[in-house]
Amino acid sequence: MGTRVSIAVVSVAVTAVALAGCAGEVSDVERAQAKVSASEDAVAEAQDAFDAASDEFCQAGESYIEALDRYGDVLNETAPTVGDVRTAGADLVEPRDDALDSAQAAVDTQADLVSAEQELADARAELAAAEAGPTGTPAPVDTAMPSASPLAPAATVDRVDQAESEFDAALSAVTDDTPLSDASELFNSAAVELEMAWLRLFADAGCLADEQQQQAEAAVRAYTTALQQELTTAGYYTGAVDGIYGPLTVEAVESLQEAQELPVTGTVDKATAEALQAELIALGGVAAQDAVASTAAVQQTLKLTGFWDGPVDGVWTPELTEAVAAFQVELGVEPTGTVDAATIAAFEQAISELQQATPTPSPSSSDG
Incomplete structure (x- = not known):
């Protein structure tokens, strides 16, 4: 026209x-x-x-x-x-x-x-x-x-299309006989994947003009990207390293937990992060150098939002678990102290609502 x-x-x-x-x-x-x-x-x-x-x-x-x-x-x-x-x-x-x-x-x-x-x-x-x-x-x-x-980049648009298709498939699979409790994390992650794919498109299209918003969006994307790369190196993840926490990422975390005889939850807690780091360190070389990347990304994300003032060193401490839980309370999700798809989605949603002023809660730790 x-x-x-x-x-x-x-x-x-x-x-x-x-x-x-x-x-x-x-x-x-x-x-x-x-x-x-x-x-x-x-x-x-x-x-x-x-x-x-x-x-x-x-x-x-x-x-x-x-x-x-x-x-x-x-x-x-x-x-x-x-x-x-x-x-x-x-x-x-x-x-x-x-x-x-x-x-x-x-x-x-x-x-x-x-x-x-x-x-x-x-x-x-x-x-x-x-x-x-x-x-x-x-x-x-x-x-x-x-x-x-x-x-927006073609890859971002394609990722939205893929997430829409996967979400539709997950939704159509729900029948009167579906035990939702048995597949809650995977099913939830399909919805989270779709939300995060749209948030990526939202950011790439220039809808997040504020520099702080862009930094926060990049930080949470960096966490999932680092986690996916670590899981790929360890042999648990075979999908695209795209920074979107979807069903394949959940399945990879569950495979790691099963191999390490940890509770199979599909969420990353202190024990899961340490188990993954131990496997990567055992592999040596570049894998050992990248062993702390995902935990460091968690710390950086919390630092940007004012919930962490400890070091960004990739070491998961009890204080970091407390900081994650405090952040979850602020986001309105269950304060488990673990990083799951719902927490990442809630953080991504909060990004689009950020103002110039950063949150000013009392950090959970001052000594890391």
Whole structure:
């Protein structure tokens, strides 16, 4: 629609100049200048349309993420029923459609903006030629086709599509005979995976403008990425190292816990982190160097939010468990002191609501 409008604006301007020629001679330079002016107006109009569409996407995306977060709240109840899961799943349809529609609108208006910018470049080239005359050399004008950066990297968009498909598969698998309690962590992680994939898209699309928000989003992504890499090196994880805590990450943690004869919970606690570090240290080389990365990422994340003032050294201490639990209380999730999909999702959701001022709770430890 933006392209059609810009073409119409240019056509009207050129026609007006032509009609003016009925009363007096209009030069080629004047016609070209009129086309440039009209093209500049069209670019401004297209830019306004793109900015408005981008804002709408950010609002719709935030609404969908909040809906996913409410869905996660249902799954975190002590005894969700099949009806609860289905009803909450149905409540996601409208916000998801709104988010997808607004994303497409932003992509379309971005393409319109690129077209309008190209029309302006062509108009400026015509003006330069008109000003030079038939025997002169036109002044250099950049006529290269403008190329707009995508709203988000293709990999981020693909990850959202994958998470949507996996979530739909998990939801469709829920029947009247499904023992939700037996698969709660894996099923919950499918919802968490979807929420985190959208939060990544939300961040990459520029909806998190505040520097503190960007740092916090990067920190939590770094934790999951480090954990996935460590689990890959130890031979437990075979998925993509993408920083999204989904079912495959939960399964890998469970495999580690089973191999180490730990309680199989799918969540990372002090014992699980230490067991993983011990395996990596035993492997030696680069694996040993990376053995503390995920725990250090937990410490860095808590430090950014004001819940940890101990060292970022990759050592999981009782004080770190207390800090994680205190952070979970603030997030409104069960204060287990372990890092699970629900905690990461709650933190990601909190990122989108952060203000300039950081939280100022009393840290759990001052000596690490």
